[in-house]
Amino acid sequence: MEKAKNTSTQQYLNIISEYFCKMRGGNCPVFQQVSYKSHIITALGSFLGIGLISLLNLYYDIPLLVPSLGATAVLLYAACHVPMAQPRNVIGGHLVSLQPGC
Numbered sequence: 001m002e003k004a005k006n007t008s009t010q011q012y013l014n015i016i017s018e019y020f021c022k023m024r025g026g027n028c029p030v031f032q033q034v035s036y037k038s039h040i041i042t043a044l045g046s047f048l049g050i051g052l053i054s055l056l057n058l059y060y061d062i063p064l065l066v067p068s069l070g071a072t073a074v075l076l077y078a079a080c081h082v083p084m085a086q087p088r089n090v091i092g093g094h095l096v097s098l099q100p101g102c
Contacts (some may be wrong), residue, residue: 072094
C-alpha cells in the first residue's frame with residue numbers, strides 16, 4: 001500500500017514539474033509525433049474558434065478583436081508545443097495589450 005501511494009505521489013509531482021517547466025519555457029521532455037486524428041481535431045478546433053471570433057466581430061463590431069485572437073488561436077491550435085504558445089505568454093500578452101485600451 002505504501003509503494004502505491006509513493007508512486008502516485010511521484011507521478012503527481014512529475015506532472016506538476018512538467019507543467020511548471022512549460023510555464024518557464026525551459027527544456028521540457030520531447031513530445032510524441034502527432035497522428036492524423038489529432039490533425040483533424042486541431043483543424044476543427046481552429047475553424048470553430050476563429051469562426052466564433054468572426055461571429056463576435058459581426059455582432060459587437062469590434063474589428064481589432066479578430067487579429068489578436070486569430071493569432072492566439074493559430075498559436076494554441078497549430079503550434080501548441082512551442083514556447084510562445086505556453087500559458088504564461090498567451091495570458092501575459094493579452095494582459096499587456098489590454099492596458100493601452102483601458
